[in-house]
Amino acid sequence: MSALRLSNVRASYVGHMALEGVIAHFDAGKVTGVVGPNGAGKTTLLRVALGYLPHESGVVRVLDHELGTCSREWLARSIAYLPQESAVQWPMLVHRIVALGRLPYGARDDGAAAVEDAMARCDVLQFASRRLNELSAGERARVLLARALATQAPILLVDEPAAHLDPAHQLRLMELLRAEAARGVAVAITLHDLSLASRFCDEIVVLQNGHVAGQGVPGDVLSDAALAQVFGIAAKRLDGNVVPWSRV
Amino acid sequence: MDNYLQFQAHKKSPSPPSGGEGWGEGSSTAARDWPPHPNRADAVASAPLRGRGDKRSDNGTLITIALAVLALALAAISFVIGPAQIGISDLFGGLFAQHGTATVIAREIRLPRALLALVVGGALGASGAALQGLFRNPLADPGVTGVTSSAGFGAVVAMYFGFAALNPLILPASAIAGAVATSTILYFLSRAGAERTALILAGAAIASLATAMTALAMSLAPNPYAMSEMIRWMMGSLKDSTLADFELAVVPVVVGVAILRSAARSLDALTLGEEAAQSLGVNVHGVRRRVVIGVALATGAATAAAGAVSFVGLVVPHLLRPFYAYEPARLIIPSALGGAALVSAADIAVRLIAPDGQLLVGVMTAMIGAPFFVWLILRMRREAI
Numbered sequence: 001m002s003a004l005r006l007s008n009v010r011a012s013y014v015g016h017m018a019l020e021g022v023i024a025h026f027d028a029g030k031v032t033g034v035v036g037p038n039g040a041g042k043t044t045l046l047r048v049a050l051g052y053l054p055h056e057s058g059v060v061r062v063l064d065h066e067l068g069t070c071s072r073e074w075l076a077r078s079i080a081y082l083p084q085e086s087a088v089q090w091p092m093l094v095h096r097i098v099a100l101g102r103l104p105y106g107a108r109d110d111g112a113a114a115v116e117d118a119m120a121r122c123d124v125l126q127f128a129s130r131r132l133n134e135l136s137a138g139e140r141a142r143v144l145l146a147r148a149l150a151t152q153a154p155i156l157l158v159d160e161p162a163a164h165l166d167p168a169h170q171l172r173l174m175e176l177l178r179a180e181a182a183r184g185v186a187v188a189i190t191l192h193d194l195s196l197a198s199r200f201c202d203e204i205v206v207l208q209n210g211h212v213a214g215q216g217v218p219g220d221v222l223s224d225a226a227l228a229q230v231f232g233i234a235a236k237r238l239d240g241n242v243v244p245w246s247r248v
Numbered sequence: 249m250d251n252y253l254q255f256q257a258h259k260k261s262p263s264p265p266s267g268g269e270g271w272g273e274g275s276s277t278a279a280r281d282w283p284p285h286p287n288r289a290d291a292v293a294s295a296p297l298r299g300r301g302d303k304r305s306d307n308g309t310l311i312t313i314a315l316a317v318l319a320l321a322l323a324a325i326s327f328v329i330g331p332a333q334i335g336i337s338d339l340f341g342g343l344f345a346q347h348g349t350a351t352v353i354a355r356e357i358r359l360p361r362a363l364l365a366l367v368v369g370g371a372l373g374a375s376g377a378a379l380q381g382l383f384r385n386p387l388a389d390p391g392v393t394g395v396t397s398s399a400g401f402g403a404v405v406a407m408y409f410g411f412a413a414l415n416p417l418i419l420p421a422s423a424i425a426g427a428v429a430t431s432t433i434l435y436f437l438s439r440a441g442a443e444r445t446a447l448i449l450a451g452a453a454i455a456s457l458a459t460a461m462t463a464l465a466m467s468l469a470p471n472p473y474a475m476s477e478m479i480r481w482m483m484g485s486l487k488d489s490t491l492a493d494f495e496l497a498v499v500p501v502v503v504g505v506a507i508l509r510s511a512a513r514s515l516d517a518l519t520l521g522e523e524a525a526q527s528l529g530v531n532v533h534g535v536r537r538r539v540v541i542g543v544a545l546a547t548g549a550a551t552a553a554a555g556a557v558s559f560v561g562l563v564v565p566h567l568l569r570p571f572y573a574y575e576p577a578r579l580i581i582p583s584a585l586g587g588a589a590l591v592s593a594a595d596i597a598v599r600l601i602a603p604d605g606q607l608l609v610g611v612m613t614a615m616i617g618a619p620f621f622v623w624l625i626l627r628m629r630r631e632a633i
Binding site: 047050052072073075076077079080081082083085087088089090091092093096097100101103104107131144147151 | 513574
């Protein structure tokens with residue numbers, strides 16, 4: 001059983017089709033990367049999986065429950081989501097932001113242990129009493145990831161974790177996501193960076209114009225032919241990993 | 249629930265990552281083993297998170313109590329200020345006596361005015377805090393977004409076309425209807441994804457339209473009216489408030505503030521953005537609806553009683569925010585208390601500066617609020633707030 005499975009999913013925004021006939025699965029213990037050119041539907045796929053954008057046809061199954069039959073709270077406890085938009089309006093204290101990850105458990109939940117645990121894993125405990133706006137972009141990204149981890153959901157969706165981060169922080173965030181997968185979480189991430197995708201993902205879903213062009217291990221899916229056809233690039237290989245090199 | 253247990257089972261037997269080298273060891277995954285910098289993390293972890301910066305350990309509660317005391321004290325001062333030369337003890341005695349000049353002054357002039365200042369300020373303060381949280385914008389407030397001017401328009405229509413004479417409930421109902429109309433427009437704008445600045449600009453447009461419509465309604469009204477009445481509705485005034493004004497206002501305001509309070513926790517989640525809030529189980533549309541209804545009730549009823557008092561909802565939440573760790577949820581009730589204190593203080597100042605009653609309380613709040621608004625915009629450009 002996949003933690004998250006999309007079968008023949010179709011979804012659209014007002015006026016234009018965004019996903020069509022999408023079949024993809026995200027398994028526990030694996031990092032699955034969703035890649036594709038701009039506008040291919042990567043973020044849309046995550047939004048559909050969350051129920052944020054209702055799908056028009058097809059089936060989305062979350063932990064073997066059909067999306068649409070499960071309650072809002074159950075879904076919030078099952079899927080943690082880290083959107084790309086990382087602006088936090090008010091300069092709240094770091095540990096209070098991380099504690100927002102416990103909201104799905106209701107007011108009586110005492111999630112202090114989960115909050116502390118998530119902060120320790122993302123190495124942000126030392127910022128607990130700081131304000132978010134005092135931290136660097138990389139530190140903020142770790143705090144927001146800790147917020148998502150505090151939910152302790154079996155599925156973690158992350159939209160572009162590497163965007164706007166320096167290389168060291170990109171690697172660090174990918175390692176954190178790997179560690180989550182090693183704990184048994186089904187991790188799904190959208191990525192523009194194909195070398196990060198090929199290095200850190202167990203599975204890759206390639207999207208093109210709202211269709212799935214393929215899903216499989218990086219070595220198979222990110223073939224030279226696929227890179228040329230979907231992305232219009234040629235890549236060099238470094239230890240089997242993709243390094244985008246030239247346009248074709 | 250069963251799925252959570254399943255997840256726990258996953259944790260005990262994680263499938264090793266396929267990839268290999270860099271992150272390899274991976275299967276002993278008890279959370280404690282993981283932090284990459286054990287020394288640093290452990291040093292901090294020994295001080296428990298529980299209670300640090302928590303509601304109980306920062307002094308938010310104390311400040312809330314202080315605000316309540318301040319509001320009541322200002323209401324008491326407001327009660328003893330007035331043109332009639334009358335002793336404080338006579339005045340308080342008059343509250344409980346059956347008849348006499350002191351009783352009339354205390355019960356029918358001073359008390360309604362003091363109580364109404366609290367109710368109006370409370371409504372505007374809480375509405376401002378909720379709107380700022382909902383729109384994630386420190387510039388939002390019932391005045392800036394046009395909600396008070398629309399409520400004023402509703403009240404003027406009811407008064408000057410004679411509907412209000414039919415039933416005393418029609419005046420607040422009409423003001424609330426005006427507030428509902430504007431906040432519904434704002435609701436649909438924000439639902440359609442309008443930018444935060446666009447919302448404020450739309451609100452400013454609605455505010456000037458509502459003010460123009462108010463002037464038009466007064467010009468066309470069959471009943472004769474005075475220019476001063478018009479200004480009174482547009483600026484807001486507590487002069488000549490009656491106990492009936494207070495009684496009509498207090499119920500919708502209390503209900504409105506309670507509705508806003510009920511949406512508070514979700515406002516915290518909205519700090520992270522709508523998508524993240526939704527993923528945390530927050531019904532974003534439901535929160536918007538609740539805030540819109542709560543603001544319309546509170547602001548509408550307050551405006552029906554006192555006219556369009558501006559900038560209270562802008563200034564108060566902003567001043568109080570740092571004392572509540574910038575958490576929108578905790579800000580609703582303190583902003584209500586702070587608003588009550590501010591309007592009471594402004595109404596005292598108005599009477600001290602111009603004992604003849606020519607200065608309106610809304611003029612006072614605008615004179616404080618408008619420069620504050622500009623300062624806030626300048627500050628927002630310099631730092632992200």
